[in-house]
Amino acid sequence: MTSAGAAEATPPEANSFQVDLRGLVDLLSHHLYSSPRVYVRELLQNAVDAVTARQALHPDVRVRIRLSSSAGGVSIEDSGIGLTADEVHTLLATIGRSSKRGGEHGLESARREFLGQFGIGLLACFVVAREIRVVTRSARTPDAAPVEWLASDDGSYTVRTLPDDARPEPGTTVHLEPRPGSEEWTRPDRVEELARDYGSLLPYDIVFSADDGTDGGAERPITDRPAVWDREYASPAARRVALNGHCAKLFGFTPLDSIDLDLPVAGVRGVAYVLPEPTSPAHRAGHRTYLKGMLLTDRADNLLPEWAFFVRAVVDTDTLRPTASRENLYDDETLAAVREALGGAVRQWLTELAASDPQRLASFLSVHHLGVKSLARHDAELFELMLPWLPFETSDGQLSLDEFTAAHGEVHFTRTVEEFRQIAPIAAAHGLGVVNAGYTYDADLLALLPTVRPAVKVTELDAGAVTERLDPVATSAELALASFLATARTRLDPHGCDVVLRAFQPVTMPALFLDDRQARHERDRATAQENADSLWSDILGSLRSAAPRARLVLNHNNPLIRRVAALPDPELTATAVESLYGQALLMSQRPLRPADSTLLNRAFLGLLEWATLSAVQGTTPREDQP
Template sequence: MDFQTSQSNQASQSPHTFQVDLRGLVDLLSHHLYSSPKVYLRELLQNAVDAVTARRAEQPGAPARVRVRTDGGGLRVEDTGVGLTEADVHALLATIGRSSKRADGIAAARSDFLGQFGIGLLACFLVAERIRVVSRSARAPDARPVEWTASDDGSYTVRTLPDEERREPGTTVYLTARPGAAEWLAPARVLELARDFGSLLPYDVTVDGETVGELPAPWDRAHPSPAARRVALARHCHGLFGFTPLDAIDLSVPLAGLRGVAYVLPSAVSPAQRARHRVHLRGMLLTERAEQLLPDWAFFVRCELDTDSLRPTASREALYEDETLAAVREALGGRIRAWLTGLAAGDPERLRTFLRVHHLGVKSLARHDGEMLRTMLPWLPFETTDGEVSLEEFAQRHPVVHFTRTVEEFRQVAPIAAAQGIGVVNGGYTYDGELVEALPSVRPGTAVAELDADTVTAHLDPVGPAEELALSDFLAAARTVLDPLDCDVSLRAFHPVSVPALHLDDRASRHERDRAEAQARADDLWAGILGSLRGGAPRARLVLNHLNPLVRRIGSLKEPDLIGTAVQSLYGQALLMAQRPLRPADSALLNRAFIGLLEWATHEEGGRS
């Protein structure tokens, strides 16, 4: 390799500096990092509060003020913070992504800061075409004020100013609105945003002379009595979230520097609906849509809290998922769990009021928490053949706690089971089946069994041999009619007498029917495989009630066609009574039975005429 080639290679490997398209970067921030241009004011407030915090760390007696003023399409934010020197301006404002929090002497207090000065100021270009910063450093009293002026095209200037331009340490930021963004700098909008973002800030913050802060925080204010405190918190909740809560739960995690309150919703919500909570970071509103703050089961509360340890994401509009947040989530879940336990022990009437609305959330918790299930057993409502009662009360009444897997099964057997003295719990609702199965683990000695067709049939009175023999032809015809539907027919005597027939179809029989239908649709290979899986599972069963007068009259019929139509009608009526979804074959049978009855009725009418 000759000298010229080597020299050329060295030149091609020399480092280059990235060129930043500021307008493109601002567009990226507005469309992908920040949810709304309104965050510009939060960033300005954060910078001002951080500057004040930095100065007071070195000068505890320094003034702590932030003044926001609107001025005909422009905005001015002035603080009494630590200020900047000319070197700071070049290092922090002219370099994208550089943070004053990394500066020497401040790193030790970094946990006290909310944001990053450089990238935060850049967010102002979401609403401004020009930014002017005038600052005087508290660390260098002899340094003159410095001015940094930047435009949204990426150009900026830096110059020192005469002493009279700013006598006291601190920083003033001036914004000039960009076309179409003046509404974000309007006085009413600025005041609204400042109150929303800065209501819990620890310093004196005003907008056009109006105070923004509302300290102490609602959960820290003194009240003459617990009742007065509940009323005050309920009023605050209504103004914040738009509802009057059933109750307010204090939240406190000292190790995470967290304080706040959880408000219990007054109406039921879906567990799938993501709860959104308001989180302040050292007094500044971080987000009002924190979804991962509480365990999934605590979907019945909305929270507002302040913390100094949770980590924000890059946009500072959400919480970063890390070990600290996981620990806080578990601790807050423990506070809500303790509140429930306290209600059960000391205020059962409030607990009943709560459970009438939010029993689903407590059941979700109890299925994973044996202690909570044990505590809530006397209170959680379940649908049973005894009405709506707790599992504790139900287990005391019945030696065996039977349950169904689906709501349809319960509706099918509930009237019959109740008449025969069989205790059944409807396990078809969300979490209920799991909780019934977990009952022996928290109530030793309790027998739990899933209800099946054989159990129900065994509790029905058999018919005498002579009576069943007299109806043998009718029963044989009925079995022939229903055999294509994989349904057997049996005769029993049971109450209530008004029920002519009962359709019993447990999970095992449905599984076998599904297997058979899949086998019929499959090719030869899969049909053979599915056929080998055929088991001895029972088929569905139509139990005819010998005590019912209609069944007795049908049993005396002699015409085969009329017997078939009558049996089909009884089968269809039993399906409808169970509110079970109809298969295509069931719908076709009901249609045939209806048409058959009409033809028989019109034929008889014609014969009489």
């Protein structure tokens, strides 16, 4: 019971969504589709699906799809399933409704073969059309009359029944009248080009004619089946020539090699072409992907693993899902499994190449070693297989790790290219094996090396390892320079740097700055402590470690070092030592701390002042002079 005066609830009023067709066209052309060119794909897709449905009912029916273009617009005619008047009202004017959905209008048994899935259909053609006219006759209802559906881009449409002679046979004809400004997309040469691009692998014969009187309406085939990778050839050489031509036409390069991609379980068949030029690992390759013979995209960047950036693939699939725009692949579990399997095919090609054609493998690696290194990081078996071939920059030159470890049982590596270039000449002269791990993937592979070569020891290069390999100076000579070394150590101690005297090559290098990761961490901690407030300074002070300090190794073989050591003025000696430290620090390309910059400035001004006074007085400044 309701209380007196209370309003009774009214039943809900049923309403339908209203769709602004102009707004929908704007959405399709500016947000869903990348270009108006997709309208040709939509026309071909609808025709192919209609023919597929017709063949499911009548397998022996003669299939025909004819695309044409003229100044008046674009037309496509098919001998497909057709529509009745009721189906025209229900399907053509309802967004999201498709004749492939099943139920009374669908053929569920054939749906797997349909290209269209989203029900946008002909409405997508409004991206270039002002008006769409459809004349259709149903093959499921033989006594049904032909029906005309005429739609305008203002959102209105009409439906009327036509005489039997308007279309004697079942099927559908669609005609597009271009909107002003879209004529370039409906020119005969452009339509033919787009049709070949999208439809060359479609399973039915499709022809094109230019109904503008230029060639007498001659029909030219659009489809070109079977795909080039599935054709029979007189010899492997003939197949290779055909594939090379196909690659040059699609991608604009002649490949180093081609890799067959055949996954019957996943419904994927195609070929991968190996690029003839190096490419960046960061570059996402665009692969050409067909869905049931219809071009989906030529920019699929998720089809192959990221490490396979050295190939461009062309595949046809009937299992992978397209995105709503039908311009890329939907990244789901199925695509992930296919991507892994296609990567396996590329890996297998590498394995077979190593076993059967080492010379061709060497040629390939000279161009694409980065891609193989990227793959080998996650595949110890492949890494071991590639060890004789993968190049690394070492202190002995450009070598494979197999060659390098044959000469050095212990492998040292630097993490930066700059550090390697500073130490490489010295390491080579003193028999120290150093690998440059500053390049992409090399540090990861060196960490993996002991798992495939257990006898090899891999360590990061540290100051101690280098110093031990340098020739010691005779005790008498070092004692004679004790005062000089004490001055140098006192001056550089505040900078967390020890001073060591050694004899090494090349003679032209007066000093060498060495440190390792722990020493750098300790230097960074000390710098942070100096600049912190009292609380953080105490905390950072408690973190002080006993890590080895950086070292300035002075080269006793270098004449400059001997002259500096012989200077009678301790202050000038200290300034010269600071200059040597600054020069060695710059050569190592380490980041300069504020204290280092101050030292370099002080040393430069000190030497400039000394040189100026010497020039003015003609003598070395006395000890009582500033």
